[in-house]
Amino acid sequence: MDYRLTTRMEGAQASIIRELLKMAALPGMISFGGGAPDYRGFPKEFVKQVADDAFTNQSKSVLGYGISEGYPPFVESLKKHLQDKEKLDFAENEVLILSGGQQCADLTAKLFVNEGDTVLVENPSFVGVMNAFRSYGANLKSIPLEEDGVDLTALEDAFKAGPVSLFYMISTFQNPSGITTSGAKRKAVYELAKKYDVIVFEDNPYGELRYEGEWIPAMKTLDTDGRVIYTGSFSKTIAPGMRIGFLVYAKALHTKFKIAKQAVDVHSSTLYQMVCHEMLTKDLYDSHVSAQRAGYYKKMKLMDEAMKACFHPDMTWHRPEGGLFIQTKLPEGMDSLPFVNEAVKRKVITVPGSAFLTNQEDKSNAIRLNFSLPSEEDIEKGVEILGKLSYEILG
């Protein structure tokens, strides 16, 4: 059959990460490849209790059609949580519960990106969201990331060269770099976006996983004219299989986003919204996240120490203040792909930096390592294997 497919998906590339992760299931593999939270900490018993109660006492609401805006008690508890924790303001803004952060990106692209529009992303950036923009025909342009966030001169030049539909940024513990945009840069980016009338899509799925350093308010807290669309997710803090994420945007956008949601999947899982609601209101969420945080902090330090002991001195990285990744780099100008391919042969999965570029054919010297999912034993073993490889490659 000769399928006459639309041109819409032509720019979207298969995720190297998803392909690598298929190999992670093979026996004996150590995977630093994924971006998932530790399944050992999933609150299984609590989910069972909520499900049991829901099926016994609220079967009509849990198994019937739900409301597109979200399960109403959860909408309220989530707003309270975001007000208390992130200082987001719901006098001017609304929240919409969606099926994971990925759907938040998809619906934002659906509303703001026409075929051929320019969308700016950080370099590097998260491939899943870049693919969401690509699938609406966006022309992606990347802006270099510095240690404290995006290069402001490059951003202003790109805004000037415009028109730009949207700027996508991962403000805290960026995926893959681990970089957090400073408070000063958040303000400067917001001012530039205002000057050149650009929408900012601020993605913050890792913000609650801070191990060190000071909390920095989201750019959304600076937003006085409704140009920042903020997104978060419970994938990294509770469990990704629930597929619960959310958008926060100016009230004027609510109807449009709601209709976009209805056109895709009508509403998100009521059962898992109930789980999130019960966790937030029974004060279990904070204790759960703080236990997760403590476990990840320990693993991050273990990986960092093991890297210091095993890696060739020409390999560099910054210890992240939070999130799930350490990004390490081979010397400038080298391509990390042969390193990553050889590591797979030695049964260690990592992700090459090229997976996070607007053009995956370009070379990158970076390698992303995840520390939340592997066991402590695997972290030590895997880093030792990568360390040996680094000496073989760098001499």
Ligand SMILES: Cc1ncc(COP(=O)(O)O)c(C=O)c1O
């Ligand atoms: C930066 C970023 N945004 C969004 C997502 C999507 O997360 P989910 O759809 O599981 O909520 C991820 C997942 O890895 C991510 O790293």
